[in-house]
Amino acid sequence: MIALLFSVASCKKELDVKNPNSPTPDQAKTETGIISLATGGVYINGFQNGDSWLGDSYFSLPMGYHELLADDVSAEAANQNVNIVNVPDYVILDNGTKISTSSPQKSNLRINNARNKQSQNMFYYEWTNMYAMNNAINQVLALVDDVHFSGDATTRKNTIKAWCYWWKGYAYAKIGSIYYAGLVNNTPNTLNPNYVNSAAIIAESDKNLSAAAAILGAITSTSDYTTIMGELLPSMSQVGLGTVPTPAMFIHSINTMKARNILANTRVSAMTATQWNAILTLVTNGITSTDKVFTGRTNESDINGWFSAGGGTVASLSAGDPASTTFKISERLVQEFKTGDKRFTNNFASSPYINQVGGFTFSSRWKLYDGIQKQSPLNGAIVLANSTPGAYELYLAGTYEENELMKAEALIYLGQIDLGLASIDLVRNAQGAGLAAVSGTGLTLAAAKEELRRERRVALVFRGTAFYDARRWGVIDDVSKGGGRTNAVVYTAAGVLNTKATINYNFLDYFDVPADEFVLNPPAAGSAAIVNPN
Incomplete structure (x- = not known):
């Protein structure tokens, strides 16, 4: 497994990563050592190592691919193939002119899925991050029972275990939600050639998330739990919504992630009432508007962290003058x-x-304000980008808005349209949208679904869910299969504005297993297919 290529990294209180080989497993046999290993395994192995190609974290490059594929952003630089991976098959402009690509996305991605093209291989990065995280956390779980803890030792040990199972559930959720097949590996530094399909990976995610929730539900010493969580979370993150969550709040994040696992991996057309009700049950006990959640943040000096204020997120790489x-x-x-x-x-x-360089749908009339430039009117609405060190709150997992919009969608599809619209209103109010309420206006089912679709695109931008939505809604499918987008706004390379264009994306819905894995770790007999036939 390529995760084995990464050593377990250090993580001091300020995530000083000058010494990437500390703590060693021997040093992790103390309380402070195991905490350092558990923190570094997530933030360094999972979110930083291997991501210095474009930006400097998991949330700039792998999540950048998600935003590109969702058509939230585009690119023209050739770094890591970012100006190619989201070029649609064709666009039909308002006047009937059809412009087609000479390099269909699926073919391009597979040409670059080779070990000698690693830097250009979109399939490589997220796999590497999440399995590196998983392997490091496996190491923590293998060591934690032999560590001597102060205070209420059982609570302290179980808090670390809950942390581990949460992040393992997170890693498997990420793998299962983007790759056609994956590996279940719960032993450190071992090779497993038995590939399973994405549904089995999601099941493993749910298993780990449930294990974390069970541990949290049995916590007996809140003070010892809070102490350990305060050490596991980087201190610079413990601002705003990133302070230590209570055990109940932690469970809320778990439920929101489990609901996402269902929603993100099921086409809307295939969803059943049972699944909608399962989501509704989870989000009813999911993240609330006052919960603390998992966030990332730089410190005010922008040093000794795991991402930078100016290059660690899609938002920071999108903000400012589009020429730069x-x-x-x-x-x-x-x-x-x-x-x-x-x-x-x-x-x-x-x-x-x-x-001038990217695809034929990539030109735009708009720029995103960067808070550091102080150009925004600051009208009370949410600020999407701010590269001022310490100012930007990066959401690592679920949020209140995502939870509430999953509730809205479940309610709408279960026939409780007005209750669903009320949840949309709550999200808009929380983000300061200033829009009139849509609940109580008698919207039809079709109109309510459209409100929901648009709101998810707006409220959850840069939060890692947009490509999942485009896939489950069928937008990325070939037009011949009911996919694509009509009435699309397209600003052409000639500066002509189109408002009724048709875009045929025809994108791959789940990634193939990267060559850096299957070449070094060939599938064993009986493994699931590792190449997406779609």
Whole structure:
């Protein structure tokens, strides 16, 4: 497994990573050592190592691919193939002109799925991050029972175990939600050639998340739990919503993640009432508006962290003058904002830019404000990007808005339309949108679904769910199979604005297993297919 290529990294209180080989497993046999290993395994092995190609974290490059594929942003630089991976098969402009790509996405991705093309291989990065995290956490679980703890030793040990099972559940959720097949490996530094399909990986995610919830539900010493969580979470993250969650809040995050596992991996057309009710049960005990959640943040000096303020997130790489940003704001994202939405005026401004290198749908009239430049009107709505060190709160997992919108969707599809619309209103109010309520207005089922679709695109931008949505809604499918997007806004390379364009994306829905894994670890007999036939 390629996770074995990464050593377990250090993680001091400020995540000083000058010594990448400490603590060793021997040093991790103390309380402080095992905490350091458990923290570094997540933030360094999982979110930093291997991600310095474009930006400097998991949330800049692997999550950048997600935002590209969801058509939230585009790119023109050739680094890591980011100007190619999201070029649609074709676009039909308002006047009937059809422009097609000469390099279909699926073919391009597979040409680059080779060990000698690692830097250009989109399949490589997320797999590497999540299995590196999983392996490091496996090591913590193998050591923790032999560590002597102070205070209430059982609570302290179980808090670390809950942390481990949460992050293992997270890693498996990420793998199962983006790869066609994966590996279940719960022993440190071992090779497993038995590939299983994505559904089995999601089942393993749920198993680990349930294990974490069971431990948290039995915590007896809140003070010892809080002490250990305060050491596991990087101190710079413990601001705003990133302070230590109570055990109940932690369980809420688990339930939101389990609900996402169902939603993200089931086509809307295939969802059953049983699944909608399962989601509703989970989100009813999911993240609330006052819960603390898992976040990332730099410190005010922007040093000794696991990502940088200016390069560690998709938001920071998208903010500013589009002539100099890595990612450019998509016209299709902007068209989702309703007239009068204060979130739009607080974050976007006119700045036409013709993309000279990227795809034929990549040019845009818009830029994203960067809070550091102090250009936003600060009208009370949410701020999407701020590269001021210490100012930006990066969401690592679920949020209140995601939980509430999953509740809205479940209610709408179960026939409780107005209750679902009320949840959409709650999210808009929480983000300062300033829009009139849609609940109580008598919207039809079709209109309610459209409100939900647009709101997820707007409220959850840069939070890692947009590609899952595009896939489950069928937007990325070939037009011949009911996919694509109509009435799309497209700003052409000639500076011509189209508002009724048809885009045929025809993207791969789940990634193939990367060559750096299957070449070094060939599938054993009986393994699931590792290449997506779609």
